Structures are given as C-alpha cells and as structure tokens.
Amino acid sequence: MKTISKSLSDTQKIAEDFIKKISNEAQDSALVIGLYGDLGSGKTTFTQAIAKLFNINEDVTSPTFVIEKIYPINYKNFEKLIHIDAYRLDSAKELFTLDWERTLSDSKNIIFIEWPERVLEVLPKNHTKIFFKFLSENEREIEI
Numbered sequence: 001m002k003t004i005s006k007s008l009s010d011t012q013k014i015a016e017d018f019i020k021k022i023s024n025e026a027q028d029s030a031l032v033i034g035l036y037g038d039l040g041s042g043k044t045t046f047t048q049a050i051a052k053l054f055n056i057n058e059d060v061t062s063p064t065f066v067i068e069k070i071y072p073i074n075y076k077n078f079e080k081l082i083h084i085d086a087y088r089l090d091s092a093k094e095l096f097t098l099d100w101e102r103t104l105s106d107s108k109n110i111i112f113i114e115w116p117e118r119v120l121e122v123l124p125k126n127h128t129k130i131f132f133k134f135l136s137e138n139e140r141e142i143e144i
C-alpha cells in the first residue's frame with residue numbers, strides 16, 4: 001500500500017502502523033526489512049521513527065560509516081534491532097565479516113537494511129520490502 005507522508009510526524013505514524021502489524025508469532029530466523037529508495041528518500045528517518053517506538057534513546061544516525069548498529073529492544077519476540085546501511089559495501093560478502101549468518105538465523109533479531117539491492121544475494125528472498133520515494137521537500141511516498 002502506498003502512503004504519502006507530508007511530515008516527520010506522518011512518517012512516525014506510518015512506522016508505528018508498520019511495527020504494530022509485524023507478526024507476534026515465533027519465527028525460525030530474523031525478520032529482515034529492506035528499505036529501498038534513493039538518497040534522502042527517508043530510509044534512515046523511518047528507522048529512527050521505529051527506534052523511537054522502541055524507546056531507543058541513543059542517536060540513531062545512518063550507519064553508513066560503521067555499516068551496522070545494534071540496539072537492544074524488547075518487543076514481541078524481538079530482542080535486537082539491527083540497522084544496516086549497505087551503501088558502502090562493495091560486495092555482499094563483506095556482510096559475512098559482520099557475522100551475518102548468525103545475525104540472520106537469530107529469530108530474536110529485527111533487521112532494517114538500507115540499500116538492500118547492494119546485497120540482495122545474501123538476503124532472504126522473501127524479505128519484507130518498503131519502498132521510499134522523494135516527492136517534494138517535505139513529502140515522501142512510502143510503499144509497504
């Protein structure tokens with residue numbers, strides 16, 4: 001479904017709706033959410049909105065330079081929020097230096113990944129996808 005966000009609080013609300021709908025049921029591996037969209041389309045902002053809902057107080061900046069950030073959470077069956085920015089990764093293999101297999105296999109992980117198209121071959125094929133589009137200065141289309 002496509003929604004138009006006209007403000008940061010709209011984006012906050014969309015993030016809230018999204019997170020409420022994620023499954024309550026135990027899964028057999030991590031929940032992976034690919035955040036697709038150009039630079040400035042709102043991928044990091046959306047992740048920050050999710051972090052706010054989890055009461056993560058730490059600054060959730062784009063992990064462009066560190067690639068991956070991990071935050072402890074306590075929501076449904078999840079215990080860790082993992083935020084990855086694959087923008088600077090040259091190949092999917094680089095994710096394995098971050099213990100990717102273990103991260104993926106742990107059903108207590110919820111993983112938000114910016115620029116998933118760069119590492120598609122190591123993501124579960126059926127991962128959840130959210131598409132972001134820049135419309136104008138304060139407007140973003142968010143397709144979930």
Ligand SMILES: Nc1ncnc2c1ncn2[C@@H]1O[C@H](COP(=O)(O)OP(=O)(O)O)[C@@H](O)[C@H]1O
Nearest residue numbers: 005006007008011039040041042043044045138
């Ligand atoms: N409606 C909106 N929803 C999300 N971000 C918005 C909106 N309007 C303006 N912005 C701004 O757009 C920018 C989006 O940047 P960011 O989330 O870092 O994008 P990306 O991670 O996709 O590169 C932020 O500066 C944010 O404040």
Ligand SMILES: [Mg+2]
Nearest residue numbers: 043044062114
């Ligand atoms: Mg970003």
